[in-house]
Amino acid sequence: MKNLFGGLGLGQGVSVQLDFKPAEGQAVRTATVKAKGNETEQLPLYTNRDTIAGEIKVSNVPGKKVEHQGVKVQLLGVIELATERGTPHEFLALVRDLAPPGEIIAPQTFTFEFNNVDLQYDSYRGLQARLRYLLRVTVTRGYGTTTVKDFYFWVRNCEAAPAEVAGQPPIKMEVGIEECLHIEFEYNKNKYSLKDTVVGKIYFLLVRIKLKYMEIEIKRRETTGAGSAAKNESETLAKYEIMDGAPVRGESIPIRLFLSPYDLTPTYKNVHNKFSVKYYLNLVLVDEEDRRYFKQQEIQLYRLDTACDAASAPATPSLRLGG
Template sequence: MNASDSFAHSRSTVRNAPQVRESQYYCKWASPPNSIPIPLPTRRLTSPTPAISSPPLRRAAAADDPPQLGRCRLLLGGEPPAPPTPAMNYIIGAFKAPCDVFITFADERSRKQVAIKKDNGKTVMVPTFQSLETIAGEVSIAPVPGKRVEHQGVKIELLGQIELYHERGHFYDFTSLVRELEVAGEIYERKTYPFEFSTVEMPYESYSGTNVRLRYILKVTIGRPYATSVVECRDFCVRNYSPLPSINNSIKMEVGIEDCLHIEFEYSKSKYHLKDVIVGKIYFLLVRIKIKNMELEIRRRESTGSGPGTYIETETLAKFELMDGAPVRGESIPVRLFLTPYELTPTYRNINNKFNVKYYLNLVLVDEEDRRYFKQQEITMYRLQETPQSS
């Protein structure tokens, strides 16, 4: 047998051999006819490795561990984070405010509180004021224990701002008053500074709508020479009251569809305070379509901006069903709608040339084919001083 025949036989032997868990490959290349087979290194044939749910955790290599040649170590968490170094603590402390600032009003407990929503979505209670009132109180600055506050001056501002939500982050200040509380220096311990803004003119009410917000704040600023200034703000609410209007005409109008529907509605007045009652009547003069029901809606229309950049949002605040069923000619439907349960504001017209808020009474009729017929009429809302007589 020559060498080539021996190699061919060896390959065929391995190919036709049964599959065993552990096998040996023999080589007879260039061996004498009666030589003993020389075993090669054993190779284990194993089944596929089962899936492992998660690799084992291994510790991180220590500094005195011997070098691992030809291996890769993978650290998969589980180790506690290293404690911050003094350098890291210094960096963190540089961005943290070195003091706490508190703003309090002098007569806060005796004033009426209303709820407003902050930027973070939380609701807080704030005191209310009127235009031309005096706003006074105290500002307390408490340094972090063991630290001093080096500053370039402390001031407090009273700001009236309008923010349009499509211009988020940009404020229009229509009122701005400043009081200096302290000149440049250092604060080592808690200090309290009184402040007072006398007879402040606040012509517009606080308002938070769909696309616009009008708010009043007290803003304390501690200027620092080589760091970010410390700023603290405190909101308060402004409510301005109006007297009873000297002229308050009723609303009377006839509307309809030619040869199909003709109605006449009448409301007792056109100006209402926020706790008022809408009283009126609706007369059916001609009915040739099948009316299914009739309801009265209160709508608020908010417009911001001007010209092509005007944003208009209409919101239905209340729906009141007046009639259920088909009316007949000559029928009269009474209207009596209380405004107290609804969150209304006064009518705002051209507030600082930025926005308007108007209210409408919308009369809606629905026929049996679900077609809707409506007619709306603008009304004026105002805030009346809350007294036992007006309530």
């Protein structure tokens, strides 16, 4: 049976529950977050400068007294890299003492509040980097019996559209193979919101190879480290076929790719000097011998102010998480 209460099945005799509650003028919202495989989970959702507040209930086994050296809650922000397993980097650490040394002879409830918290980075789960926010409740006891329970929440920040978006010119490029293939492709811009649509066209100037199909991919590239120690990891998030069959000279293929259905984040540049995330549109052509020809174009993604509410679930009076 899954142990729902932190430490209860480990001989420690203490369980912990946490209720996220709205601070004055706020609402508790939730985000649907991708977990392992195709699973998702609901986490409390906050943005930068929000107040994180709630109640913590610490319970003993009925009839058993629990002595402790204090109860505290910490608000932590950590970055974890696959290349540095076991050594998370803390970039945010706040603490509130909830109770002095004493005894627990009946369930006790403690309120907490972290005001105007600097949540400058978005939460992120990638292939080799994770950025996580959590509340860590600690009931300090003797060696081996201290109870520590983590409760995670999600941070999603929004921004106004970059000033140059409205007037940015389309991207035009010509690529090809000498005397075999020459194409010109165009995208309407290189900066997109997460709910935007990529509009463009492919124009065939020369076709002397037998093409089978053409598709456009959205690729994400994570970079950790710097200089010679930098490590890149790429994944394909979406594939969209834009042509099936052989084109002829002078043919034009339109592109219309909606970004909202895909699991995208904003572009992140050098987050806390630990990792970066970039996005690319990858144009792929495949011939009848299954040879692949491709051309990548980097795009910048951002989350508009209006996207935060739309991406979250309706507000709730509180959200309870149990250990």
